[in-house]
Amino acid sequence: MSTTVESADAAAEERVTDIIRSAIVRGEYAPNQRLIEADLSDTFAASRATVRTALLELANEGLVERLPNKGSRVRAISVEEAIEILEVRIGVEGLCAAKTAASVSDDEIEQFRRLRHDMVDAVAEGDLVEYSRLHQRLDQRVRVLSHHATASAVLGRLHAQSVRHQFKLSSRPQRAKVSVLEHAAIIDAIVARDPDAAREAVRVHLLSVIGALREVA
Structure with a gap:
């Protein structure tokens, strides 16, 4: 049972990560735009934890910046x-x-x-x-x-x-x-x-x- 839940969580995280990544690449989210976890959670029908994990992955890829006490924003790449x-x-x-x-x-x-x-x-x-x-x-x-x-x-x-x-x-x-x-x-x-x-x-x-x-x- 726990394995099934973990697989579902991983699939949800991958889905949300892919959606946000694609939106950033296409310019739907502008450079320096704030990425608010609650809003993204509602938009993608995903848990806050799933959205947070997705943003962390995108931060590792260099597409998102994590700001201390301020959440995340799209990283501006000159x-x-x-x-x-x-x-x-x-x-x-x-x-x-x-x-x-x-x-x-x-x-x-x-x-x-x-x-x-x-x-x-x-x-x-x-x-x-x-x-x-x-x-x-x-x-x-x-x-x-x-x-x-x-x-x-x-x-x-x-x-x-x-x-x-x-x-x-x-x-x-x-x-x-x-x-x-x-x-x-x-x-x-x-x-x-x-x-x-x-x-x-x-x-x-x-x-x-x-x-x-x-x-x-």
């Missing part, structure tokens, strides 16, 4: 900090892409090809919300299939902190048209089982993102 994070991601994300390219299976190659097709279609149809979702799916698949636990864990934290700025960029039609070609190049290198090309494609893409963020700034 463009310059986001650029520094992207610079670090070049090395770690390139490593994951290279590892994935070196070990990708035939079935996984077909999955990447379908993902590439769907991403190109989403941009062509102007469905930038779907493109953003597929972009995140690609990032996740590359991390998982790299089978590099340390790099994947580091990327999970870094990606969460910088993705809010990338989400804003990907919602711009002209930027999405550039970005989708860069993602296609990453997929093509992985499908070709070329680790060096995969690493380079990641580097080119993230340097492009850095350049776009500097233009916005």
Whole structure:
């Protein structure tokens, strides 16, 4: 019985954490906005304890700040900090892409090809919300299939902190048209089982993102 309750609690905590994380990334919660446990508890039909645990997890990810005696708020991440994070991601994300390219299976190659097709279609149809979702799916698949636990864990934290700025960029039609070609190049290198090309494609893409963020700034 206790195991069942614990499993239900863990599932609730994961659900609330995912919802708040996604809302922060999409900009539904503004930088420095207070996150009041009672309000979030009502909004998500979750206990205060569940919400508190979710906020602690997001604080560990660098998305939320815990303020002494004041609760929590969305952590403001400047463009310059986001650029520094992207610079670090070049090395770690390139490593994951290279590892994935070196070990990708035939079935996984077909999955990447379908993902590439769907991403190109989403941009062509102007469905930038779907493109953003597929972009995140690609990032996740590359991390998982790299089978590099340390790099994947580091990327999970870094990606969460910088993705809010990338989400804003990907919602711009002209930027999405550039970005989708860069993602296609990453997929093509992985499908070709070329680790060096995969690493380079990641580097080119993230340097492009850095350049776009500097233009916005």
